[in-house]
Amino acid sequence: MIVFEQKPFEEILGYLVHDEKVFILRCKGCAKANQAGGEADVTEMKKKLEGRGIDITGSTIRGLLCVKAKSILSELNKDLVNTSSILVMACGLGVQSLAEVTDKVVHPACNSMPDRESMERGKREHRCGTCGDCVLEFTGGICPLTACSKGLLNGPCGGTSNGKCEVSKEMDCGWMLIYDRMKKLDRLGVLKSFLESKDYRKMQGPRRLIT
Amino acid sequence: MGFREALDSGKFVVTAEIGPVKGTEVEGILENAQILKGRVDAINVTDLQSSVMRLGSMAVCHLLIDHGLEPIFQLTCRDRNRLALQSDLLSAWVLGIRNVLALTGDHPTLGDHPQAMPVFDLDSVSLLRVIRRLNEGLDMMGNQLKGSTDFFPGAVVNPGADSEAAFEMQIIKMEKKIMEGARFFQTQGVYDLDVFKKFMRRVEGFRVPVLAGIILLKSAGMARFMNKNVAGVFVPEPLIKKMEETKDKVKTSIQIAAGLVKGLKDLCQGVHIMAIGWEKRVPAVLEEAGL
Numbered sequence: 001m002i003v004f005e006q007k008p009f010e011e012i013l014g015y016l017v018h019d020e021k022v023f024i025l026r027c028k029g030c031a032k033a034n035q036a037g038g039e040a041d042v043t044e045m046k047k048k049l050e051g052r053g054i055d056i057t058g059s060t061i062r063g064l065l066c067v068k069a070k071s072i073l074s075e076l077n078k079d080l081v082n083t084s085s086i087l088v089m090a091c092g093l094g095v096q097s098l099a100e101v102t103d104k105v106v107h108p109a110c111n112s113m114p115d116r117e118s119m120e121r122g123k124r125e126h127r128c129g130t131c132g133d134c135v136l137e138f139t140g141g142i143c144p145l146t147a148c149s150k151g152l153l154n155g156p157c158g159g160t161s162n163g164k165c166e167v168s169k170e171m172d173c174g175w176m177l178i179y180d181r182m183k184k185l186d187r188l189g190v191l192k193s194f195l196e197s198k199d200y201r202k203m204q205g206p207r208r209l210i211t
Numbered sequence: 212m213g214f215r216e217a218l219d220s221g222k223f224v225v226t227a228e229i230g231p232v233k234g235t236e237v238e239g240i241l242e243n244a245q246i247l248k249g250r251v252d253a254i255n256v257t258d259l260q261s262s263v264m265r266l267g268s269m270a271v272c273h274l275l276i277d278h279g280l281e282p283i284f285q286l287t288c289r290d291r292n293r294l295a296l297q298s299d300l301l302s303a304w305v306l307g308i309r310n311v312l313a314l315t316g317d318h319p320t321l322g323d324h325p326q327a328m329p330v331f332d333l334d335s336v337s338l339l340r341v342i343r344r345l346n347e348g349l350d351m352m353g354n355q356l357k358g359s360t361d362f363f364p365g366a367v368v369n370p371g372a373d374s375e376a377a378f379e380m381q382i383i384k385m386e387k388k389i390m391e392g393a394r395f396f397q398t399q400g401v402y403d404l405d406v407f408k409k410f411m412r413r414v415e416g417f418r419v420p421v422l423a424g425i426i427l428l429k430s431a432g433m434a435r436f437m438n439k440n441v442a443g444v445f446v447p448e449p450l451i452k453k454m455e456e457t458k459d460k461v462k463t464s465i466q467i468a469a470g471l472v473k474g475l476k477d478l479c480q481g482v483h484i485m486a487i488g489w490e491k492r493v494p495a496v497l498e499e500a501g502l
Contacts, residue, residue: 157335163376166317176377176380
């Protein structure tokens with residue numbers, strides 16, 4: 001699931017050239033993204049664009065764009081005959097999936113971003129940095145890569161104040177949590193181990209991974 | 212006598228600090244350098260301190276060498292990955308730089324380009340290991356160098372960490388830094404000699420020289436600001452009061468700093484004076500402290 005929000009309207013307008021015929025396609029979205037609005041979003045976008053003289057050939061909500069782009073596109077074939085471009089209200093994955101299967105110009109209407117809210121709420125999604133070389137054995141089951149703002153592997157920087165991070169007084173210093181935990185476990189000696197710098201190749205997607 | 216020799220000799224060592232200008236006007240830096248010349252054993256040059264974009268540490272270190280001063284090249288992990296760090300170390304060496312202070316670096320969000328990508332590919336401990344390897348004629352991957360370095364590496368420690376966890380982690384990290392080759396330490400600003408004494412008792416056994424940090428107090432406001440915003444710095448109320456009540460801030464500031472230096476003489480191996488724009492006053496502090 002990717003969280004996205006609509007780009008500023010003027011930015012979207014800037015993408016569209018004179019006498020472009022635009023079809024608006026909004027992804028039904030995953031559970032969370034769907035909270036954003038749906039039908040109302042599309043109607044609003046259509047109205048605003050038409051108000052600025054843009055020719056809108058049609059609009060619809062389909063899903064999920066990321067996995068069904070091809071079948072969605074064939075369903076829409078008729079509607080797209082007089083269309084020169086598609087304005088896609090979806091996450092970056094949805095836009096790319098559609099671009100892969102159409103020759104029409106695809107305009108993104110949204111910015112995709114880290115899901116900070118559920119990161120905060122459940123702390124689950126960002127706890128693991130999927131680094132490919134787990135060090136939790138040495139840090140009391142708390143990951144320094146994600147719990148420390150700088151991802152420091154060998155202890156805290158000098159910026160710790162009242163147990164908080166120098167980046168924000170609202171945020172715990174990951175290394176203070178690690179210390180407390182290791183003290184409780186009577187394993188403070190383990191904190192003296194040198195942890196090797198990460199192999200960045202293991203943290204990359206397949207495109208950047210060359211082995 | 213160079214900085215390394217001064218530390219080896221057992222004399223009470225004094226270092227100062229210069230923060231490069233934001234821009235290209237280096238006259239002020241050179242003026243301060245001339246004032247400090249002959250009065251201090253080495254001068255630290257900060258590396259984009261507080262994550263504010265400015266003239267680089269390496270260039271200013273080189274200028275200092277040209278003017279007959281010995282620099283300590285501060286190098287942070289904030290902006291360079293391992294390739295750039297190693298390459299910059301080689302470059303620094305061929306420019307005549309001999310002392311390096313390995314630092315983590317402040318987070319970019321604290322500076323004037325908060326949008327910047329934080330690098331932190333290495334940390335201060337692994338950076339020290341890299342320096343040791345370059346000194347052995349090898350890069351981080353073990354590849355042979357054509358010509359090695361012979362850096363004198365140092366590191367920092369915060370003796371005023373404000374909780375047991377923070378303090379103990381500082382000590383653990385200090386030990387790791389020593390394991391990876393740190394030959395001297397410079398500390399965060401010290402204002403409370405009792406706190407510092409407690410710290411020195413803990414680390415005496417490490418047998419690595421410690422230069423206690425002295426930050427010149429410019430005003431009561433500055434002291435309060437640091438107490439609130441600078442991790443590990445705590446200015447006790449009586450000192451703040453002195454700065455508040457004085458008619459001559461410069462004189463009182465010099466007296467406070469000199470008093471601290473005197474008190475530190477028997478506790479550690481030297482002092483590191485951070486004047487933050489008041490470099491001209493450093494000789495007066497040293498005179499008043501009897502150095």
